[in-house]
Amino acid sequence: xxxxxxxxxxxxxxxxxxxxxxxxxxxxxxxxxxxxxxxxxxxxxxxxxxxxxxxxxxxxxxxxxxxxxxxxxxxxxxxxxxxxxxxxxxxxxxxxxxxxxxxxxxxxxxxxxxxxxxxxxxxxxxxxxxxxxxxxxxxxxxxxxxxxxxxxxxxxxxxxxxxxxxxxxxxxxxxxxxxxxxxxxxxxxxxxxxxxxxxxxxxxxxxxxxxxxxxxxxxxxxxxxxxxxxxxxxxxxxxxxxxxxxxxxxxxxxxxxxxxxxxxxxxxxxxxxxxxxxxxxxxxxxxxxxxxxxxxxxxxxxxxxxxxxxxxxxxxxxxxxxxxxxxxxxxxxxxxxxxxxxxxxxxxxxxxxxxxxxxxxxxxxxxxxxxxxxxxxxxxxxxxxxxxxxxxx
Ligand code: SF4
Numbered sequence: 410x411x412x413x414x415x416x417x418x419x420x421x422x423x424x425x426x427x428x429x430x431x432x433x434x435x436x437x438x439x440x441x442x443x444x445x446x447x448x449x450x451x452x453x454x455x456x457x458x459x460x461x462x463x464x465x466x467x468x469x470x471x472x473x474x475x476x477x478x479x480x481x482x483x484x485x486x487x488x489x490x491x492x493x494x495x496x497x498x499x500x501x502x503x504x505x506x507x508x509x510x511x512x513x514x515x516x517x518x519x520x521x522x523x524x525x526x527x528x529x530x531x532x533x534x535x536x537x538x539x540x541x542x543x544x545x546x547x548x549x550x551x552x553x554x555x556x557x558x559x560x561x562x563x564x565x566x567x568x569x570x571x572x573x574x575x576x577x578x579x580x581x582x583x584x585x586x587x588x589x590x591x592x593x594x595x596x597x598x599x600x601x602x603x604x605x606x607x608x609x610x611x612x613x614x615x616x617x618x619x620x621x622x623x624x625x626x627x628x629x630x631x632x633x634x635x636x637x638x639x640x641x642x643x644x645x646x647x648x649x650x651x652x653x654x655x656x657x658x659x660x661x662x663x664x665x666x667x668x669x670x671x672x673x674x675x676x677x678x679x680x681x682x683x684x685x686x687x688x689x690x691x692x693x694x695x696x697x698x699x700x701x702x703x704x705x706x707x708x709x710x711x712x713x714x715x716x717x718x719x720x721x722x723x724x725x726x727x728x729x730x731x732x733x734x735x736x737x738x739x740x741x742x743x744x745x746x747x748x749x750x751x752x753x754x755x756x757x758x759x760x761x762x763x764x765x766x767x768x769x770x771x772x773x774x775x776x777x778x779x780x781x782x783x784x785x786x787x788x789x790x791x792x793x794x795x796x797x798x799x800x801x802x
Contacts (some may be wrong), residue, residue, distance in 0.1 A: 465524025468593030496638035538783035553598040569617025581791030620656030654690035675729035
């Protein structure tokens with residue numbers, strides 16, 4: 410099946426379906442809209458949703474699997490075998506778990522499904538970036554973005570359907586909040602990814618605010634870093650947050666993964682116009698909390714800063730930014746703005762980005778410019794899922 414996907418992705422650039430690009434509130438996608446309507450049909454045996462009240466194994470921790478199997482009368486050691494089949498071998502059916510007796514597999518099948526659900530659509534950029542759409546419970550959709558870059562391959566993962574934070578510049582925010590993703594739905598974006606074996610990094614920066622769905626996010630991270638599963642170093646994971654009062658401390662205490670804070674403006678009043686979450690937990694309080702943690706070794710703290718023309722790109726704001734972050738071991742990541750419909754914000758040109766980066770780095774905070782990827786495939790977070798949701802309504 411993966412070969413099928415690669416085939417389509419590699420060949421789709423020639424398939425410019427001139428009049429078939431979807432519209433997002435009047436905007437037209439420029440290239441490469443691909444409907445993978447047959448992709449999931451070939452994987453009928455897999456689903457992330459509850460099937461006749463059967464629970465998904467993918468997304469359960471080892472102790473949860475142990476508890477579940479003992480409840481149905483199976484020996485607890487089968488939990489380790491099941492975790493191995495799900496997380497290491499990634500089998501799509503319980504029937505393939507051949508070191509478990511046939512009788513126990515039949516019992517398992519009466520109560521559980523493996524819980525893998527392949528992406529239903531994919532859009533491939535000419536730069537190699539692939540935006541995947543996954544169907545989640547109640548016929549909603551979330552995005553995961555695969556970004557290959559030389560030796561690295563990063564996956565940007567969603568944590569919610571929609572988002573409560575309503576940031577002015579974000580398409581997901583415009584969707585408003587619909588639901589938290591379950592641990593199965595979060596981790597499925599990773600484990601059902603066609604390029605799973607190539608992944609080097611995961612960033613929880615997709616749709617939704619991770620701090621708003623912490624139980625399921627932390628459970629997913631526990632699985633990714635556990636010996637019985639993928640045993641990834643937490644330093645291959647980054648969790649991004651706008652900073653939510655109820656949650657940020659728990660997120661910081663939850664593990665050694667990297668932290669990214671969406672900053673976007675150094676001045677609280679102006680930040681609140683871009684990000685209403687500022688009113689609930691101000692950036693100055695967030696910075697004070699961050700100062701209690703050690704980011705001087707392997708754990709990294711990054712501030713994400715989308716640069717908007719005439720809004721947060723002046724020398725005065727750059728100086729305020731340096732003052733705000735003074736005393737923190739951190740870096741700043743400047744991000745180009747991907748325009749979304751009906752939002753009166755504009756990005757800046759390359760020279761302005763470079764000037765800002767050089768000024769900040771020259772004054773003590775190492776600053777990078779995030780390479781823009783997937784410009785031709787609805788680069789802004791939430792655009793593809795918005796299109797799909799509109800088609801379904
Ligand atoms: S930028 Fe992040 S926190 Fe803000 S609305 Fe979008 S998904 Fe939510």
